[in-house]
Amino acid sequence: MSAFRRLPRLLLAASLLVATPFVAHAGAQSPPVDPRDSMDVASLTFDGAKKVSATDLKTVLFTRTSSCRLVLFAPICKLTPNLLFTDRRRTTRKALGEDITALRVYYWRRGYREAQVDTVLAPVKRGMAVTFRIVEGEPTRVGAFTVTQRAPVLSRRELDDAVALQEGDPLSLVALDSTLARLKVAVWNHGYGDVRIDPIMPAPDASHVVPLTIDIDPRWLTRVGMVQFQGNSVLSDATLRRALLLRPGALYTRDAVLESQRRLFQSPAINRALVVTPAAGDSVKQISITVTESPPRHASVTLGFNTIEFGQAAVELRHNVLGAGRWLSLRAAAGNLLGEQLNGRAVFRQVIPEDTPDASVFLSPTYQGSLTLTQPWIAGARTSASVTVFGGRRSLPGVVIDEDAGVTLGLVHELGPRLPVGINYRLESTRVRGGAVYFCAGYGICDDATVTALSTRQRLAPVGLSAWIDRADDLEAPTRGYTAVIDAEHASSATGSTFSHERVAGDGSYYRAFGRSDPDEDRFPKVLALHGRAGWVQPHGILHPRARFYAGGMQSVRGFAENELGPQVLEVRRASLIAAGCTDATIASGSCNPSGIPSSEFFTRPTGGSSVVEGSAELRLPLGSRLGTVVFLDGAYVGTAGLDVAARGRGAITPGAGLRYRSPLGVLRLDFGLRPVGAQSLPVVAAVTDANGAQHIVRLATEKSYSPIEPDPGTLRSIARRLVVHFAMGQAF
Structure with missing residues (x-):
């Protein structure tokens, strides 16, 4: 038996031997407390760690x-230990003795084999202040360290x-342990599924x-033999085999095992998939896969x-079993519900002023419906x-309605x-409803006849190529x-598109955790999150609004409302112009x-614009159980090169x-962005009506020096208006 295999027994014996005297010592150092009584733990500290x-x-x-229980209750918790607000924890002398043993084992496993631990208890206002006194001592260190391979499988x-x-x-x-596990995985992924790795450590x-x-003995190459399934009654063995990378005769690798399991689990017809790893000793592995099938039909709201x-x-309805692993999903969604009632009220943004001619268009409900047939494993x-x-x-x-x-x-x-990489072709009939102001400002087309033509149904038919990677x-x-994700698309008459x-x-996006991990899984970890976005479009004629770029909003630059950062024009009522002389x-x-x-x-x-560059940095910190805070800096620039628009490119940092x-439903987010001053x-542009009653849009020759927080950026009301x-x-990302 190798030295490594004897370590658990040695560890247990050493822990039991060294823990007993220090439990007794802890009793000698503590205040006289009845050992039968439990005590409230007011504070917990580690002296010497x-x-x-x-x-x-x-x-x-x-x-x-x-x-x-919540950081918001902190003032109340200082006044009263009421269980409604305070998560009261108690301990006993016996539990403290077990904690001493646990700390000794913790240090021993990390190389500090001579660490000593005892406890000191001090009565305080709301219980006991518990201090663990630790003398870490000198660690046992690694001397000469070598890794030997009996066959050259792994590279340097x-x-x-x-x-x-x-x-x-x-x-x-x-x-x-981590090193041994990584080495085993690395060798296994070269096809040596029965690799043996032994550490050799003298006293x-x-x-x-x-x-x-560390001695690495890869032994022999292992290959996949027969693959058998258990638990499937609706999906056939032949269908399930199409999802596997574990094919008879192929190398038996860990990546193939995990990837096969993941691909099976991706099917909504399968709730659970487990690849049973065969025992070592045979170079040909007989694979057994246990699956648990889902109900054939699924509905969610x-x-x-x-x-x-x-x-x-x-609402989503799904039929999971149509043969050969196919599934059919029907999804219907509605938005802008109660838009007219909630527009500009409470926490809701004012999407558009209610007295504008097209307010009802933007505040009416939106909807999306789709029916998708998916065939996996082709x-x-x-x-x-x-x-x-x-x-x-x-x-x-505030931009356009797209049907x-x-x-x-x-x-x-x-x-x-x-x-994954994907290619898709989308053929659709689309109609843009933006009002005369939108077409005049966004396309430079202000006459009614052309606006009417653009508002009729047109074809949009792009061919797209996408690639994305997920390592979060x-x-x-x-x-x-x-x-990361990248998308490229082309639309022209050759693809059947009007545009x-x-x-x-x-x-x-990039995420990096820092600081020590917290044992409370409900607490948010400390994370630095970075996000970037860039895009460019080259139009040939009229550019569909969906192909344009916009910035600002809850998942963009949060110092602005949705789509507010970028090229803009101002609309003004005729009455305001008349009142100004x-x-x-x-007009x-x-x-x-x-x-x-x-x-x-x-x-x-x-x-909208023809290009965008956007970036965000966000520091995520815990505040308490289930509660966290963030500070962020967002910025973007949206350009208009190649577009015939009245507005100019614009950028900002907020x-x-x-x-x-x-929450049980997911992470709830409340963000406050600060709109820049200036x-x-x-x-x-303004709408005028001619003698025949027809409405036209006119662009005024003089531009307006516009600030949404005038007159005085220093007043409390103006500062509040800067908050989005x-x-x-x-x-957010």
């Missing part, structure tokens, strides 16, 4: 500190990536140094709201195809785990890793000067802060 963090030490203890780089110990480090069994010498040798789309509701386990029929009415707030109906054909192939550790609240353009866009004649000719009109009487109309709450010169509030579910 220098090489490890107190946070890590708390993870192994039974004893916990009483704490406030693979060895360096796997090894977590170095000469001179404390002999941490945690790091050693420490007088200077507490241990030479360490989702309700929610945010500050820009008001009330939302969605031409191999890595490829899937889908057909979607869709239709809906979507709103770009569409059509079909999408898609093909996705995974180059590697969580590294969590879908809802990532703490480390990165994600023509080339468009490229990329989006990426203009006449119908000067119609464009010579009316709007400079004297207060900014509050204008409202902005985003036009700071902000927010709160996060981990006026900008913007084009002004966003409430939604999920992290």
Whole structure:
């Protein structure tokens, strides 16, 4: 038996031997407390812990500190220990003795084999102050360290990536276990599924140094033999085999096992999939896979709201078993619910002033419906195809209403785990409803005849290519890793499209955790999150509003409302111009000067741009159980090169802060962005009515120096108006 295999027994024996006298010592040092009584823990500290963090030490203890249930209750908790607000924790003398043993074992496993621990108890106002006194001592260190291979399987780089110990480090069994596990995985992924890895460690010498040798014996190549399934009654064995990378005769590797399991689990027809690893000793592995099938039909309902789309509701119906692994899903969603009632009230943004002619258009409910047939595992386990029929009415707030109906054909192939590429073709009939102001400001087309022509149904038919990678550790609240996606599309008469353009866009996020991990899984970790976005489009003629770029909003630059950052024009009412001394004649000719009109009487109309560069940095910190805070800095620039628009490109950088709450439904987010101070010169348009009653849009010759927070940026009211509030579910990125 190798030295490594004897370590658990030695560890247990050493722990039992060294713990007993220190439990007795703890009793001698503590105040006279009846051992039958439990005690409230008012505070918990570690005196002498220098090489490890107190946070890590708390993870192994039974004893916990009483704490406030929510940071918002902190003032109340200081006044009263009421259980409604305070999570009261108690401990006993016996539990403290077990905690001493746990701390000794913790240090021993990390190389500090001579560490000593005792306790000191001190009565305080609300219980006992518990102090663990620790003398860490000198660690047992790694001496000469070598890794030997009986056959040259791993490269030098693979060895360096796997090894977590170095000469001179404390002999941490945690790091050693991690090294052995990584080495096994690395060799296994070369096809040596029965690899044997043995650490050789003699007893420490007088200077507490241990030479360490790790011997790697790959033994023989292992291959996949027969693959059998258990638990499937609806899906056939032949269908399930198409999802596997474990094919008879192929090398038996760990990546193939995990990837096959993941691909099976991706099917909504399967609730659980487990690949049973065969025992070592045979070079041909007989694989057994146990699956648990889902109910053939599934239905779900989702309700929610945010500050820009008001009330939302969605229904999804899915038929999981159509033969050959196919499934059919029907999804219907509605947004802008109660838009007219909630517009500009409470926390909800004012999407558009209620007395504008097209207010009802933007505040009416939006909807989306789709029916998707998905066929997984075609031409191999890595490829899937889908057909979607869709239709809906979507709103770009304050910009345009986009009505569409059509079909999408898609093909996705995974180059590697969580590294898919896809190609799709979308053919749709689309109609843009933006009002005369939108077409005049965004396209330079102000006559009614052309506006009417553009408002009729047109074809949009782009061919798109996408690639994305996901290396983040969590879908809802990532703490480390990165994600990235890039999209390219082409639309022209050759693809059947009325609109023509080339468009490229990329989006990426990076997450890095720092500080010690917290034992409370409900607490948010400390994370630095970075996000970037860039895009460019080259139009050939009229550019569809959906192909344009916009910035600002709850998932963009949070110092602005949705789509507010970027090229804009100002719309002003005729009554405001008349009150400022203009006449119908000067308005119609464009010579009316709007400079004297207060900014509050204008409202902005985003036009979209042909390029965008955007970036965000966000620091995420815990506040208490389930509650966290963030500080962020967002910035973006949206350009207009190649577009015939009245507005110019614009950029801004905005700071902000927010709160996060981990609810049973997901992470709830409340962000406060700070709009920048300063006026900008913007084009002004106004609607005029001719003698025949027809409405026309006129661009005034004089631009307006516009600031949404005039007259005085220093007043309390103006400072409050600089705050842009966003409430939604999920992290910003």
